Amino acid sequence: MPQKKKRVTQQTLRRRRMTALAIIILLVIIIIYAVFSACSGGDEDAKGDSENIRTSTITSTSSDVQNPITQTTPVQTGTIMESVTGSQTSAVTTSEDDENRVQSIELTFYTCELNIGDTTMPYVTMLPDTADLTEKWESSDESIATVDYLGNITALKAGVCYVTVTSVNNPEVYAQVKVNVMDENGLVPASQPVSAVSSSVAQTVTTTITTTAVPVKNDSSEPTYIQGILIANKSYGLPADYNPGLDSETESAFNKLSEAAANQGLDIYLSSGFRSYDTQARIYESYVDSYGQASADTFSARPGYSEHQTGLAIDVNSIDDSFAGTPESEWLASHAHEYGFIIRYPKGKESITGYKYEPWHIRYLGVEKATEVYNSGLTLEEFLGIDSEYKE
DSSP: OOOOOEEEEEHHHHHHHHHHHHHHHHHHHHHHHHHHHHHHHHHHHHHHHHHHHHHHEEEEEEETTTTEEHHHHHHHSSSSOOOSSTTTEOEEEEESSOOSOOOOOOOOOOOEEEEEEEOOOEEEEEEEESSSSEEEEESSSSTTTEEEEEEEEEOOEEEEEEEEESSSSOOOEEEEEEEEETTSSSSSSSSSSSSEEEOOOOOOEEEEEOOOOOOOOOOOOOOOEEEEEOSSSSOOOOOOTOOSSSSSHHHHHHHHHHHHHHHTTTTOOEOOOOOOOOHHHHHHHHHHHHHHHHHHHHSSOTTTTOOGGGEEEEEEESSSSTTSSSSHHHHHHHGGGGTTTEEEEOTTTTHHSSOOOOOEEEEEEEEHHHHHHHHHHHHHHHOOOOOHHHOO
16 A cells, blocks of 8 residues: 655745755855955964064164263164163163063173183173073183183283173173283283174174373372362372272261162162272273273273272272163162262263263262262362362
8 A cells, every 4th residue: 555645844844944044154154254364364464574574773882881882773673772881782672572582681790800810700681581591602802811601701811802792592682891901010001902893783893992001190299188078089189109998987888878778679789999099000091092091081080080099989880871870870869978978970060070970989978078068969079169180
């Protein structure tokens, strides 16, 4: 007996058509989304390529501790800022926060004076500390001084060279130390060529200066006191045999100043205190060899005319322009007098003091006198009514 055919109702047909239509709509949506995603990815790639071609600027500053030379050069990709501390430091800042790339290198010193056979090592700080901090050390003249992979600098013969530490992670970032190796007389040889690389990025500039050291005699037979204040400047010298060492009262006052700064979360430390006549002679003549006497006189005292020989002057932290504008520098300018010190060579007073701005150089006068000078807004020369000019 034949089977009866099952009839499909209109309701079932409508349900099937709706299901098929829903599937088709879903497929269309998937296709549109896939096409849109592909187009969007292409735009992002194009945008990324475009951003990588933007132009940046390198600002390069090259100097020995207090003698800057600045130049600007256009380059590609990122913004590179090279700042100087002593011999040379470069730092790179990109427009994007990159925690895996070294951005700057700082050293504990940027110039040093060694006798033959001496060894020293600057401590290195690379930032950010999340990057690969591997260092590469090189000497510009290994016959004068060598450097090992840890940064130990060893003096071999008299002369001047530069030791460079470079970030392996980012070779555009580096710092340099100027190494002065003294001869048996305690001097860098006269007519010693001094070469410094201003930038390893995009352009290299080499400066060579050859001069002869100029000996300076100090005819002062007795220290000079004005209003009870011992004076050492370009007009008033000290005897060559004046050798008091660092004054104990000055040292004690500085320790109190340093402790007060530490209580504010600041780090102010003594980098240079007393210097004898002979030590100052070596330092000054080295600068004259490197830069000529006229330039050296703007930032280094002739032997017998240095405040450091009084035992009442202290240089703090980094003895160079990098100290200016730091929290420590600003605190020192505002509070040094409270502990008996003044900023001896203020900004804008170069023609009066005879020296460029040195925010790191403080002079002890005692709390009462330092506060008087601070409140007056005058330099010590203006306060005492004296000048500061070499007579020759």
